[in-house]
Amino acid sequence: MIDAHLHVWDRARSSYRWLDSAPEPLRTDHDLARGLAAQARYGGRRAVLVQADETLDETAYLLELVAGEARLAGAVCYLPLEDPTTVAQQLPSLTANPGFVGVRNLTHDRPDPDWILGADQRRSLALLEAAGVPLDYVAVLPRHLENLVTLAGAHPGLTIVLDHLGKPPVGLDDDFRRWADQLAGVAALPNVVAKVSGIYRADLPEAVTAEQLAAVLATALAAFGADRLMLGSDWPVSTVSGGADATMSVLVAAVDALPQQQAKSLRHDTATRVYGLAR
Structure with missing residues (x-):
C-alpha cells in the first residue's frame, strides 16, 4: 500500500509555528523512521510525504528525505501561492526533481476562508496547471468546499487532491448530510480526486467507530468512485484522535473487503497515477 499522506517534521529544519498551539503529543519532532514504522504496521510499503509548514526550508527538507529513502514515493511540498513570482x-527546478509530486498550502489555517481565491493565488494555480503539478487542498469548512468547486471549474487542467475528504463531520448527522451533498458536488468536477485520510474529529479523544468509517467510505465511493480515491494515514496528526493505528487498521480492512480492482485503486493505483509515481 502507498500511504498517500504522511507527515514528518523537524523543528531544527523549519519553524512549524502552528505546533505551539497543537496538542502536546505533536509538539515534539516526528522523524522519518517513526513515520515509516507507523505506516508499515497497517501494510504501508511506500509513502508520500506531505508538507506541514509554509517555508521553502521545509520543501528542501522533504525533498532531501525522499532522495535518501527508497520507501518514499515523493513529496507534496510548499510553494507560496500568494507570491506567483516566487512560484x-x-x-x-522543482519539476526537474523526481521527488517533487505536488504543492500544498495550509489553506485551513488562514483567517480568510476565501484566501485561495485571491488574484495572486489564482495566478500561481495557473502556473501549476500549465506545469502539470497537482494541488493538494485542505478543506475543513463548508466554505472551503464551495471554493474548491470554483477553483476546479476555473482551472480544468489542474488536478486538485482534496485532503481528508474535506473533513467529514462524523457523529454529527445534519452536518454529515451537508458534507455528503457538498462532496458529491465537488466530485462532479472531473479534475478533483480525494484522499480517504485524516478521518477523525480533533475535538474528540477517541477514534471514530467502524460504522462511522464505513459510512464515510461508502459516501466517498458513491461520489468519486474508487479510481479517484487514495488512502492516507495523516500520521502523526491522527495519533491524537484515537490513534492512527486503530483507525487505519479498520479502514484498510474495509477497503480490502471491496472488489479487488477498487481496493487496488485505493491502496496504490490512484496515488501512482495522480502523483506520477514510479511503479
Missing part, C-alpha cells in the same frame, strides 16, 4: 522562479 514561477521555483517551479523549473
Whole structure:
C-alpha cells in the first residue's frame, strides 16, 4: 500500500509555528523512521510525504528525505501561492526533481476562508496547471468546499487532491448530510480526486467507530468512485484522535473487503497515477 499522506517534521529544519498551539503529543519532532514504522504496521510499503509548514526550508527538507529513502514515493511540498513570482522562479527546478509530486498550502489555517481565491493565488494555480503539478487542498469548512468547486471549474487542467475528504463531520448527522451533498458536488468536477485520510474529529479523544468509517467510505465511493480515491494515514496528526493505528487498521480492512480492482485503486493505483509515481 502507498500511504498517500504522511507527515514528518523537524523543528531544527523549519519553524512549524502552528505546533505551539497543537496538542502536546505533536509538539515534539516526528522523524522519518517513526513515520515509516507507523505506516508499515497497517501494510504501508511506500509513502508520500506531505508538507506541514509554509517555508521553502521545509520543501528542501522533504525533498532531501525522499532522495535518501527508497520507501518514499515523493513529496507534496510548499510553494507560496500568494507570491506567483516566487512560484514561477521555483517551479523549473522543482519539476526537474523526481521527488517533487505536488504543492500544498495550509489553506485551513488562514483567517480568510476565501484566501485561495485571491488574484495572486489564482495566478500561481495557473502556473501549476500549465506545469502539470497537482494541488493538494485542505478543506475543513463548508466554505472551503464551495471554493474548491470554483477553483476546479476555473482551472480544468489542474488536478486538485482534496485532503481528508474535506473533513467529514462524523457523529454529527445534519452536518454529515451537508458534507455528503457538498462532496458529491465537488466530485462532479472531473479534475478533483480525494484522499480517504485524516478521518477523525480533533475535538474528540477517541477514534471514530467502524460504522462511522464505513459510512464515510461508502459516501466517498458513491461520489468519486474508487479510481479517484487514495488512502492516507495523516500520521502523526491522527495519533491524537484515537490513534492512527486503530483507525487505519479498520479502514484498510474495509477497503480490502471491496472488489479487488477498487481496493487496488485505493491502496496504490490512484496515488501512482495522480502523483506520477514510479511503479
